[in-house]
Amino acid sequence: MSQLDLVIIGSGPGGYVAAIKAAQLGLKVALVEKDPNLGGTCLNVGCIPSKALLHSTEVFAHAQHGKKHGVVGGDKLTFDVAAMMANKDKVVSQLRGGVKTLVSKRGVEIIHGLGRLGGAGKVVVRSDKGERVLETKSILVATGSVPVELPFMKFDGETVISSDHGIALGKVPERMVVVGAGAIGLELGSVWSRLGAQVTVVEMLPTIGGPSFDPDVAKAAQKAFEAQGIKFELGAKVTGVKKGPGGAALTAERDGKPLEFPADKILVAVGRKANTTGLGAAEAGLKLDERGRIVIDDHYRSNLPGVLAIGDVVAGPMLAHKAEEEGVAAAEILAGKPGHVNYGAIPGVIYTEPEVAGVGLTEAEAQAKGIEAKVGKFALQANGRAIATDATTGFVKVVACAKTDKVLGVQMVAKGASEMIAAACAHIEYGGSAEDIARTCFAHPTLSESFKEAAMAVSKSSIHSL
Ligand code: NAI
Secondary structure (H helix, E strand, C coil): CCCEEEEEECCCHHHHHHHHHHHHCCCCEEEEECCCCCCHHHHHCCHHHHHHHHHHHHHHHHHHCCHHHCCCCHHHCCCCHHHHHHHHHHHHHHHHHHHHHHHHHCCCEEEECEEEECCCCEEEEEECCEEEEEEEEEEEECCCEEECCECCECCCCCCEECHHHHCCCCCCCCEEEEECCCHHHHHHHHHHHHCCCEEEEECCCCCCCCCCCCHHHHHHHHHHHHHCCCEEECCCEEEEEEEECCEEEEEEEECCEEEEEEECEEEECCCEEECCCCCCHHHHCCCECCCCCECCCCCCECCCCCEEECHHHCCCCCCHHHHHHHHHHHHHHHCCCCCCCCHHHCCEEECCCCEEEEEECCHHHHHHCCCCEEEEEEEHHHCHHHHHCCCCCCEEEEEEECCCCEEEEEEEEECCHHHHHHHHHHHHHCCCEHHHHHCCCCCCCCCCHHHHHHHHHHCCCCCCCC
């Protein structure tokens, strides 16, 4: 192969999107992937399989509770876990094929093997076929992240499991304890709870969902999940796991008092960490921060000339769409164009039912920045489409600058929030005001009208609430 313009290590949403963009811009690109399939965590063991499982279990839950809609026999339904897993695998397989086609049709060479930095302008790829050295002008590291393991309770794949195992269980556990009330814990906790597992979520913070949601949003979501049967143990610090002939139990403490939660499966979802395994970072002199993430500048450049990094392996929210945006921007920069990501408009979504979504500043973040904010809220209970479709749980909240009316952030707990938040992202991207949203025509009846009404409520002019 003649000299390449760009070698990308890692084919997750960051890497493969960067490969496509760079090829579109005329660069000669190779994409190195250690796994047999492209798509990384998101496609193979993360976002996509979990969405398939969430959908299957939603279908089941809706059928079970469909009596008032005329669905008879919901209380007698049974569930076939193997069929659900087969459907999930089919979804993943279809998308793997799609990514491979998209990448290869753009002329990107796909090389399977473990890529490592091999000195200036070189990537060494090791596979069972041996080692191959790629010569390139630039290197983009997009090696993603791996689940964080608690040092005192290592993953054993049987009792103490990570999300990788949690999306592939062969049967419904009787009792599942989830450690961590972040996106993974809440999504997979919902999946297994809907199928009948007694799910208890143990979280060290006083609220669920992490710091990117305001307490009122987190509380409303918690109440909705509790109504579905999920138990929450907040403010509890996990101390270990007891395994004995009678089964296992997670041990924790709160205010110095010991707690114990018997469990068949303990799903640890306490975050993910940057993955630089096998990259040869130390040998190459690649600078990492205290959390093992590659240190980059505003243009994704590491301390090594010609080596850039994006996605979960660098600082910022570990989200597929953040990695995608960075992949596009990095490719543009390498092609001599002004690549840029607006980090103030990256949405966060938890795909439960109802979903939880947010973009921009929370009310608390605006206050912490010393910005005087006005808040408008609208409850789904007052939305016609929500009443017609059993979707009355939750609310939409718009945070705007008190002086300029510019929208600073939007948060919501609502069915379909993952789709509704897109309109908020666009408004924030364009620097729109709450009045701009209020004067935009939304289709009726839609759940999205709650967003418009919340924007109206910023100036106390909501039509459908008092
Ligand atoms: P997370 O960082 O979102 O949440 C972890 C939670 O665990 C936090 O609430 C934290 O306070 C808690 N925690 C940490 N240590 C603990 C301990 N020892 N005991 C009890 N609680 C503890 O991490 P999560 O859910 O594992 O997700 C990992 C990454 O993947 C995140 O960056 C997340 O945003 C991303 N992701 C995003 C999804 C989405 O966008 N829907 C879905 C799945 C993952």
